[in-house]
Amino acid sequence: MSNFVRHPYHLVDESPWPLLAAAGGLFITSGMLKGFSEGNWILFFLSLSAHVFLLKGLWWNDMAKKGGVQGLPTFVVQTGLRWGMALLIVKKAFSFLSFFWNFSHSSLSPSVEMGGSGPPLGILVFSPWEIPLLNTMVLLSSGLTVTWAHHAVQSGELGEALMGLGSTLVLGVYFTCLQGFEYWEASFSFADSVYGSSFYIATGFHGIHVIVGSLFLLVSFCRLYQCSFSSSHHVGLEAGIWYWHFVDVVWLFLYLVIYWWGNSSY
Amino acid sequence: MAFTSLRSLAWGSLHRSLNTTAVRQRGPGATHGDEGWKRWRKITLLVGVPAIILGHVNAFWPSEEDKVHRPEFVAYEYLRIRKKAFPWGDGTKSLIHNPHTNALPDGYEDAGH
Numbered sequence: 001m002s003n004f005v006r007h008p009y010h011l012v013d014e015s016p017w018p019l020l021a022a023a024g025g026l027f028i029t030s031g032m033l034k035g036f037s038e039g040n041w042i043l044f045f046l047s048l049s050a051h052v053f054l055l056k057g058l059w060w061n062d063m064a065k066k067g068g069v070q071g072l073p074t075f076v077v078q079t080g081l082r083w084g085m086a087l088l089i090v091k092k093a094f095s096f097l098s099f100f101w102n103f104s105h106s107s108l109s110p111s112v113e114m115g116g117s118g119p120p121l122g123i124l125v126f127s128p129w130e131i132p133l134l135n136t137m138v139l140l141s142s143g144l145t146v147t148w149a150h151h152a153v154q155s156g157e158l159g160e161a162l163m164g165l166g167s168t169l170v171l172g173v174y175f176t177c178l179q180g181f182e183y184w185e186a187s188f189s190f191a192d193s194v195y196g197s198s199f200y201i202a203t204g205f206h207g208i209h210v211i212v213g214s215l216f217l218l219v220s221f222c223r224l225y226q227c228s229f230s231s232s233h234h235v236g237l238e239a240g241i242w243y244w245h246f247v248d249v250v251w252l253f254l255y256l257v258i259y260w261w262g263n264s265s266y
Numbered sequence: 267m268a269f270t271s272l273r274s275l276a277w278g279s280l281h282r283s284l285n286t287t288a289v290r291q292r293g294p295g296a297t298h299g300d301e302g303w304k305r306w307r308k309i310t311l312l313v314g315v316p317a318i319i320l321g322h323v324n325a326f327w328p329s330e331e332d333k334v335h336r337p338e339f340v341a342y343e344y345l346r347i348r349k350k351a352f353p354w355g356d357g358t359k360s361l362i363h364n365p366h367t368n369a370l371p372d373g374y375e376d377a378g379h
Contacts, residue, residue, distance in 0.1 A: 035353065036353075039353045041353065113343075113344060114342075114344050120342075120344060120345075121340075121342065122337055122340055122342045122345050123337070123345075124336065124337040129324070130324070130325040131325050133321060133324065133325065134318070134321035134322060134324070134325040136321075137314075137317040137318050137320075137321035138318055138321070140314070140317070141310065141313075141314030141315070141317060141318055144306060144309055144310045144313070144314045145306075145310050145314070147306045148303050148306035148307045148309075148310055149303075151302035151303035151305075151306055152303035154302070154303075155301070155302070155303055157303060160303050160307065161303075164303070164306075164307070164310075167310070183362045184362055184364055185335070185364065185367065186362075186364070186367065186368075187335065187336045187337055187367045187368065188345075188368075189360035189361075189362070189363070189368055190360060190361075191345075191346060191347045191348065191360050192344075192345045192346065192347070193342075193344040193345055193347075194344075
């Protein structure tokens with residue numbers, strides 16, 4: 001058998017993760033159905049934690065080994081990974097588009113029963129100039145620190161890269177805490193008219209993405225610490241940075257549309 | 267023909283832009299001597315940190331308006347919607363329930379205070 005390879009790809013080993021991931025997806029949705037219909041959420045939480053922590057952790061670990069230790073993904077394969085990430089972000093952008101559409105629709109044509117105003121009568125909205133503005137500062141600054149980390153990785157400055165990425169993580173967690181505080185202080189819940197529902201689905205979906213983005217960067221931080229990235233080969237980190245910038249941009253739109261524009265009465 | 271070349275041009279530029287980072291890394295002098303991180307660290311320290319500090323001062327400076335935490339209770343039918351019990355607790359409270367600011371369908375829990 002010849003060792004000569006006539007194509008720019010590396011062939012992956014047989015792996016149990018795709019099949020297990022599909023089964024995990026099935027159990028998570030079944031668990032949700034059971035939870036919503038019977039109020040029993042055990043299957044949902046079991047399968048979700050198994051899926052996320054065990055399976056995704058192991059799969060990611062395999063990917064990291066292929067990328068970092070074995071250096072397998074070639075330039076062509078890296079391009080494929082980048083396409084995958086770009087398409088994922090496009091998909092998410094359209095999810096957010098639907099939430100913005102929903103919010104704008106109910107704000108621009110408020111029903112008469114709700115006082116004909118958006119936000120509806122009886123809803124005390126957040127001031128956009130307090131914690132939401134601070135959150136904007138926090139998230140925009142995290143965009144600066146992540147760029148600092150990215151340039152440092154490209155220059156091979158490990159210490160600076162860890163510092164930049166660490167600051168980004170701290171800011172990301174702080175953002176989540178501030179959002180949690182806002183949710184606690186809120187005078188309306190998701191059961192309070194279409195305003196409450198659309199507010200919480202949009203900001204909550206974004207919040208979940210901030211948490212996922214933070215986990216993504218945390219994994220990159222650990223890989224960076226273990227020297228699993230090189231200055232010219234760090235697709236995992238780049239994907240995390242793209243994701244983080246995406247979350248950042250979505251927040252700007254949330255701030256402008258929901259907190260600022262959506263809070264003025266019509 | 268013209269359409270094909272236009273399409274390949276657009277496709278090529280999209281492809282390139284997706285790979286800009288990789289191309290930049292391979293460019294001359296990219297691995298050493300690229301001091302971009304210094305610039306971004308400076309921007310973080312000179313712009314980001316002051317902005318976050320000012321944001322805190324602005325958000326947490328005590329003001330008169332802060333005392334108004336909740337709207338007066340009116341039993342509007344589109345608020346406090348309970349079509350079926352929530353799947354947590356006793357099923358009457360929303361997920362993040364603050365007894366001071368979130369009213370139940372029949373009023374605030376601490377309305378007497």
